[in-house]
Structures are given as C-alpha cells and as structure tokens.
Amino acid sequence: MxxxxxxxxxxxxxxxxxxxxxxxxxxxxxxxxxxxxxxxxxxxxxxxxxxxxxxxxxxxxxxxxxxxxxxxxxxxxxxxxxxxxxxxxxxxxxxxxxxxxxxxxxxxxxxxxxxxxxxxxxxxxxxxxxxxxxxxxxxxxxxxxxxxxxxxxxxxxxxxxxxxHDAHVARSRAGFEAKVASARESAAARRAGEGAAAADQERARAAARAMGRVKGVRW
Amino acid sequence: MxxxxxxxxxxxxxxxxxxxxxxxxxxxxxxxxxxxxxxxxxxxxxxxxxxxxxxxxxxxxxxxxxxxxxxxxxxxxxxxxxxxxxxxxxxxxxxxxxxxxxxxxxxxxxxxxxxxxxxxxxxxxxxxxxxxxxxxxxxxxxxxxxxxxxxxxxxxxxxxxxxxHDAHVARSRAGFEAKVASARESAAARRAGEGAAAADQERARAAARAMGRVKGVRW
CATH class of the missing domain: 3.30.420.10 (Ribonuclease H-like superfamily/Ribonuclease H)
Structure with missing residues (x-):
C-alpha cells in the first residue's frame, strides 16, 4: 500500500x-x-x-x-x-x-x-x-x-x-430497534380495537414509558 | 462590477x-x-x-x-x-x-x-x-x-x-534611501583615497552613525 x-x-x-x-x-x-x-x-x-x-x-x-x-x-x-x-x-x-x-x-x-x-x-x-x-x-x-x-x-x-466492529454493533442495534418498533406497532393496533378509553390509557402509558426511557429505566 | x-x-x-x-x-x-x-x-x-x-x-x-x-x-x-x-x-x-x-x-x-x-x-x-x-x-x-x-x-x-497612498509613500521612501546610499558610497570612495588611517576613522564614524540611526538621531 x-x-x-x-x-x-x-x-x-x-x-x-x-x-x-x-x-x-x-x-x-x-x-x-x-x-x-x-x-x-x-x-x-x-x-x-x-x-x-x-x-x-x-x-x-x-x-x-x-x-x-x-x-x-x-x-x-x-x-x-x-x-x-x-x-x-x-x-x-x-x-x-x-x-x-x-x-x-x-x-x-x-x-x-x-x-x-x-x-x-x-x-x-x-x-x-x-x-x-x-x-x-x-x-x-x-x-x-x-x-x-x-x-x-x-x-x-x-x-x-x-x-x-462498530458497524456490526450498529447493524445489531438497528435490527433490535426495528423489531421493538414493529412489536409496539402491532400492540398499538391490537389495542386500538379495544376502544377510545383504552387508547387514552395507552397514550398515558407510552408517555410514562418515554419518560422512563429518558431516565434510563428499562421497560 | x-x-x-x-x-x-x-x-x-x-x-x-x-x-x-x-x-x-x-x-x-x-x-x-x-x-x-x-x-x-x-x-x-x-x-x-x-x-x-x-x-x-x-x-x-x-x-x-x-x-x-x-x-x-x-x-x-x-x-x-x-x-x-x-x-x-x-x-x-x-x-x-x-x-x-x-x-x-x-x-x-x-x-x-x-x-x-x-x-x-x-x-x-x-x-x-x-x-x-x-x-x-x-x-x-x-x-x-x-x-x-x-x-x-x-x-x-x-x-x-x-x-x-501606501504605495506612493513606499516609492518616496525607496527613492530617498537610494539617494542616501549612493551619497554614502561616493563619500566612502572619496575617503578611501585618503589612506588607511582615515578609513579606520571612517569606519568608526559609520558605526557611530549607525548607532545614531538606530536611536532615531538625524545625521
């Protein structure tokens, strides 16, 4: 070289x-x-x-x-x-x-x-x-x-x-995040069928989770 | 433009x-x-x-x-x-x-x-x-x-x-310095004919002038 x-x-x-x-x-x-x-x-x-x-x-x-x-x-x-x-x-x-x-x-x-x-x-x-x-x-x-x-x-x-190594880690992380996102979406779609009240509850839960995630809490 | x-x-x-x-x-x-x-x-x-x-x-x-x-x-x-x-x-x-x-x-x-x-x-x-x-x-x-x-x-x-303006000042200064240098050279050439002792004296004087010039004294 x-x-x-x-x-x-x-x-x-x-x-x-x-x-x-x-x-x-x-x-x-x-x-x-x-x-x-x-x-x-x-x-x-x-x-x-x-x-x-x-x-x-x-x-x-x-x-x-x-x-x-x-x-x-x-x-x-x-x-x-x-x-x-x-x-x-x-x-x-x-x-x-x-x-x-x-x-x-x-x-x-x-x-x-x-x-x-x-x-x-x-x-x-x-x-x-x-x-x-x-x-x-x-x-x-x-x-x-x-x-x-x-x-x-x-x-x-x-x-x-x-x-x-960094590229491998990034790929693994992207795969994991895609899996989590799709699981969350299908869960949300399922719950959407359970009525508006449940949806409101879910939004509250999602907000709580988001806060928890910001603070580094596992969910 | x-x-x-x-x-x-x-x-x-x-x-x-x-x-x-x-x-x-x-x-x-x-x-x-x-x-x-x-x-x-x-x-x-x-x-x-x-x-x-x-x-x-x-x-x-x-x-x-x-x-x-x-x-x-x-x-x-x-x-x-x-x-x-x-x-x-x-x-x-x-x-x-x-x-x-x-x-x-x-x-x-x-x-x-x-x-x-x-x-x-x-x-x-x-x-x-x-x-x-x-x-x-x-x-x-x-x-x-x-x-x-x-x-x-x-x-x-x-x-x-x-x-x-700066260029004009620089040209004037260069002209003045050239004039001074040529005057000094012809003076030195004249004095060179007056013998070694005189030349030594002239060197001493030149050194004195150079010092004077550094201090900003006119000569």
Missing part, C-alpha cells in the same frame, strides 16, 4: 510517500516540502500547496492520504492557515477519490515513539531508524510527513477492525 | 452575487446556500462547497470574491471547518485568477449598519432595505453573503485609495 503523509502548513508543507508491506515493513519513496512566503496572498499560498499536493497524487497515485489533524487551540496565529492548507490537500484527494485519514499529533507520536508526548528530537531519531535512512530527514516538516504516513500504515489495520 | 460574497461554513455556506454601479448602487443578482451534513467526511464536505463555489465563478464570472475572515477565537469547535470552507472557495478563485478579499465580521457590520456590533436582526433588516428586496433573505447565511458583497463594494474604493 502506498501512503502519502502530509504535515500541513502554509510556510512549509511536508509531503512524504511510503510503501508498506505486511508486518510493519515501511519504505520511504519520496519526500518534499512546499514553501510559500507570507508576502504572497492567502489564496495564492493555498494554490501553491494544492498544486504540488495534487501533482504528487497524480504522479504517485497513493492509496490513502494521511493528514495531520489541526486543532484551533494550538498556535492560534497560524492554526487557521494550517487548517486551510490541510483542507486544500484533502480537497485534492476528494476529487481524485483517494481516501483521506486524519491523525492527531499525539497519535503520530505514540505510533512512532510509544509516547504521545515525544519531542521533535526523539521523533526524528525514531523515524530515521524505522525507515532505515542514511541521515535524519530535514527539515522537520519532511520528518513529520514521513511520521504521519508511517503512523497511518500502522494504525489503519486496527482502525479498520474497530470500524468493522 | 460583479461582487461574489461568501459566508463560509461546512453546514451552511452562503453565496451571493451583486452588481454594483457608481454611487453606492447595489443590486442582488443571485443567492444560494450550500449545505452539507456532519455525517459526510470532511474532504467530501469541502468538495461540495468547492464544487458549487467554482460553478458559481464559472457561471457568474465575478470580478472579485469577498469572503468573511474567520478567527480561531470564535466558536473553536467549528472555526477550523469554517476556515477550511473559506480556504477552498479562495482556492477556486485563485485558479480562476479572480481577486479575493477578506473582511472581518465587524467590518461587514460597520459597513452595512454603521455599527461593528450590530445583531443579526439589524443586519437582515438593513441588507433587505439596501438591496430593496421584497422580503428578508433567508436563511441568515444568504443575508450574510449578500452583506459581505455589499461591504466589499463599498469598502473597496477606499481600500484602493489607502493602498495607492
């Missing part, structure tokens, strides 16, 4: 491509950093990031694009631009129907170093070792993009199993 | 087109709201917003796209998505080489109602009156997009004058 990792940003946007093989084997294929300067307008900076990311998708045809999830809480001054850079890369993937995954910085750190609070130095050291590189990737954005891609390739199988 | 106004958002993104004429005359030509739901993935929501905005630019060929500037401080939970929606609209404009302008919510409110802290009701009332509409535009995102476009068409001439 080919995973494209993206460390989004306007000043520097890291792009990386790795090839994965069974058993956590990962190989770095390409890495690049798109740079734009603050004297360019926002829309032209976004265009530059989008154009290079889109070209990468055209050339490398990744199976998935893994992008760092940006939070508004971190570095407010640059967070919006970073989120917008992430957005235009995700957009390019959407138009090419390439799946997109987002991972938080702490997920990436935990996947690579075992600690969600690892520092830059530890991250660079580990990613260099994991990918068997001759020297540490530079600048940091290139290392981060590689880390994103490796994180995704290691997390994706587990996320797939979690998603499959 | 045709101005496209955009109230960015993922759940609802307001788009509006107005035609301006000399003397603050504005006419509403079109309005639309792009809706996406939270159960869609981020990249597909961005694609939906981008696709409609891009189609609008294709059909309406606006001269400028005015987008609300998003701040991370406001509504942190939705700010990132809103910024990303704004980003993909700006991207569409950049690819079509249509100029993009950003206006803050308080700039828009001030332009439309005279107060930067006007509420939704006042804004809707004023935009309905300004554009001579039969009924208030609905939902609020449509009204906001119209307000953005009107705000831009009224602010742009002033912004243009400010930019022209």
């Amino acid at each position: 080919r995973v494209m990792g993206v460390d989004p940003g306007l000043t520097r946007c890291g792009l990386a491509l790795i090839e994965t093989a069974p058993g956590r084997s990962v190989t770095a294929l390409d890495v690049d950093v798109v740079r734009t300067t603050a004297d360019e307008s926002l829309e032209h900076r976004l265009k530059a990031v989008h154009a290079v990311a889109d070209e990468w998708m055209e050339i490398h045809a990744p199976d998935v694009v893994a992008i760092e999830r940006v939070f508004a809480q971190n570095q407010v001054s640059t967070a919006m631009g970073t989120a917008q850079a992430a957005g235009v890369v995700a957009l390019a993937a959407a138009y090419r129907e390439i799946p997109v995954a987002f991972h938080t910085p702490s997920e990436v750190k935990a996947a690579i170093t075992g600690s969600g609070r690892a520092d830059k130095k530890q991250m660079t050291l580990m990613i260099t070792r994991i990918l068997g590189l001759q020297k540490p990737p530079s600048p940091a954005d290139a290392a981060d993009a590689l880390a994103l891609a490796v994180c995704h390739s290691w997390r994706a199988p587990m996320q797939g199993r979690v998603a499959a | 045709r101005v496209m106004g955009v109230d960015p958002g993922l759940t609802r993104c307001g788009l509006a087109l107005i035609e301006t004429a000399p003397g603050r005359s504005v006419t509403a030509l079109d309005v639309d709201v792009v809706r996406t739901t939270a159960d869609e993935s981020l990249e597909h929501r961005l694609k939906a917003v981008h696709a409609v905005a891009d189609e609008w630019m294709e059909i309406h060929a606006p001269d400028v796209v005015a987008i609300e500037r998003v701040f991370a401080q406001n509504q942190v939970s939705t700010a990132m998505g809103t910024a990303q929606a704004a980003g993909v609209v700006a991207l569409a404009a950049a690819y079509r080489e249509i100029p993009v302008a950003f206006h803050t919510p308080s700039e828009v409110k001030a332009a439309i109602t005279g107060s930067g802290r006007a509420d939704k009701k006042q804004m809707t009332l004023m935009i309905t009156r300004i554009l001579g509409l039969q009924k208030p535009p609905s939902p609020a995102d449509a009204a906001d997009a119209l307000a953005l476009a009107v705000c831009h068409s009224w602010r742009a001439p002033m912004q243009g004058r400010v930019a022209a």
Whole structure:
C-alpha cells in the first residue's frame, strides 16, 4: 500500500510517500516540502500547496492520504492557515477519490515513539531508524510527513477492525430497534380495537414509558 | 462590477452575487446556500462547497470574491471547518485568477449598519432595505453573503485609495534611501583615497552613525 503523509502548513508543507508491506515493513519513496512566503496572498499560498499536493497524487497515485489533524487551540496565529492548507490537500484527494485519514499529533507520536508526548528530537531519531535512512530527514516538516504516513500504515489495520466492529454493533442495534418498533406497532393496533378509553390509557402509558426511557429505566 | 460574497461554513455556506454601479448602487443578482451534513467526511464536505463555489465563478464570472475572515477565537469547535470552507472557495478563485478579499465580521457590520456590533436582526433588516428586496433573505447565511458583497463594494474604493497612498509613500521612501546610499558610497570612495588611517576613522564614524540611526538621531 502506498501512503502519502502530509504535515500541513502554509510556510512549509511536508509531503512524504511510503510503501508498506505486511508486518510493519515501511519504505520511504519520496519526500518534499512546499514553501510559500507570507508576502504572497492567502489564496495564492493555498494554490501553491494544492498544486504540488495534487501533482504528487497524480504522479504517485497513493492509496490513502494521511493528514495531520489541526486543532484551533494550538498556535492560534497560524492554526487557521494550517487548517486551510490541510483542507486544500484533502480537497485534492476528494476529487481524485483517494481516501483521506486524519491523525492527531499525539497519535503520530505514540505510533512512532510509544509516547504521545515525544519531542521533535526523539521523533526524528525514531523515524530515521524505522525507515532505515542514511541521515535524519530535514527539515522537520519532511520528518513529520514521513511520521504521519508511517503512523497511518500502522494504525489503519486496527482502525479498520474497530470500524468493522462498530458497524456490526450498529447493524445489531438497528435490527433490535426495528423489531421493538414493529412489536409496539402491532400492540398499538391490537389495542386500538379495544376502544377510545383504552387508547387514552395507552397514550398515558407510552408517555410514562418515554419518560422512563429518558431516565434510563428499562421497560 | 460583479461582487461574489461568501459566508463560509461546512453546514451552511452562503453565496451571493451583486452588481454594483457608481454611487453606492447595489443590486442582488443571485443567492444560494450550500449545505452539507456532519455525517459526510470532511474532504467530501469541502468538495461540495468547492464544487458549487467554482460553478458559481464559472457561471457568474465575478470580478472579485469577498469572503468573511474567520478567527480561531470564535466558536473553536467549528472555526477550523469554517476556515477550511473559506480556504477552498479562495482556492477556486485563485485558479480562476479572480481577486479575493477578506473582511472581518465587524467590518461587514460597520459597513452595512454603521455599527461593528450590530445583531443579526439589524443586519437582515438593513441588507433587505439596501438591496430593496421584497422580503428578508433567508436563511441568515444568504443575508450574510449578500452583506459581505455589499461591504466589499463599498469598502473597496477606499481600500484602493489607502493602498495607492501606501504605495506612493513606499516609492518616496525607496527613492530617498537610494539617494542616501549612493551619497554614502561616493563619500566612502572619496575617503578611501585618503589612506588607511582615515578609513579606520571612517569606519568608526559609520558605526557611530549607525548607532545614531538606530536611536532615531538625524545625521
């Protein structure tokens, strides 16, 4: 599987491509950093990031694009631009129907170093070792993009199993709820024949049940 | 001039087109709201917003796209998505080489109602009156997009004058600095002929002048 990792940003946007093989084997294929300067307008900076990311998708045809999830809480001054850079890369993937995954910085750190609070130095050291590189990737954005891609390739199988489990639970729940609804309907239809007074009683009971359900009482 | 106004958002993104004429005359030509739901993935929501905005630019060929500037401080939970929606609209404009302008919510409110802290009701009332509409535009995102476009068409001439003034000041300053630099060079060349001791003295004097300049002393 080919995973494209993206460390989004306007000043520097890291792009990386790795090839994965069974058993956590990962190989770095390409890495690049798109740079734009603050004297360019926002829309032209976004265009530059989008154009290079889109070209990468055209050339490398990744199976998935893994992008760092940006939070508004971190570095407010640059967070919006970073989120917008992430957005235009995700957009390019959407138009090419390439799946997109987002991972938080702490997920990436935990996947690579075992600690969600690892520092830059530890991250660079580990990613260099994991990918068997001759020297540490530079600048940091290139290392981060590689880390994103490796994180995704290691997390994706587990996320797939979690998603499959969630889907199974949702299907079971939907089946159960349909059964309950149809039982309730036929009971209501039966009782409707027992006259208006009974119907009023049923409505009162239904309201009581609804209240009970809101409070978490079984009925 | 045709101005496209955009109230960015993922759940609802307001788009509006107005035609301006000399003397603050504005006419509403079109309005639309792009809706996406939270159960869609981020990249597909961005694609939906981008696709409609891009189609609008294709059909309406606006001269400028005015987008609300998003701040991370406001509504942190939705700010990132809103910024990303704004980003993909700006991207569409950049690819079509249509100029993009950003206006803050308080700039828009001030332009439309005279107060930067006007509420939704006042804004809707004023935009309905300004554009001579039969009924208030609905939902609020449509009204906001119209307000953005009107705000831009009224602010742009002033912004243009400010930019022209700034450019004039910058040119004057550059001219002055070039003159100073050339005078200094010819003086240094003259003094270079007066021997090494004099050159040393000159360096000391230059250092003193540089210090004086830093402190804002004229020389």
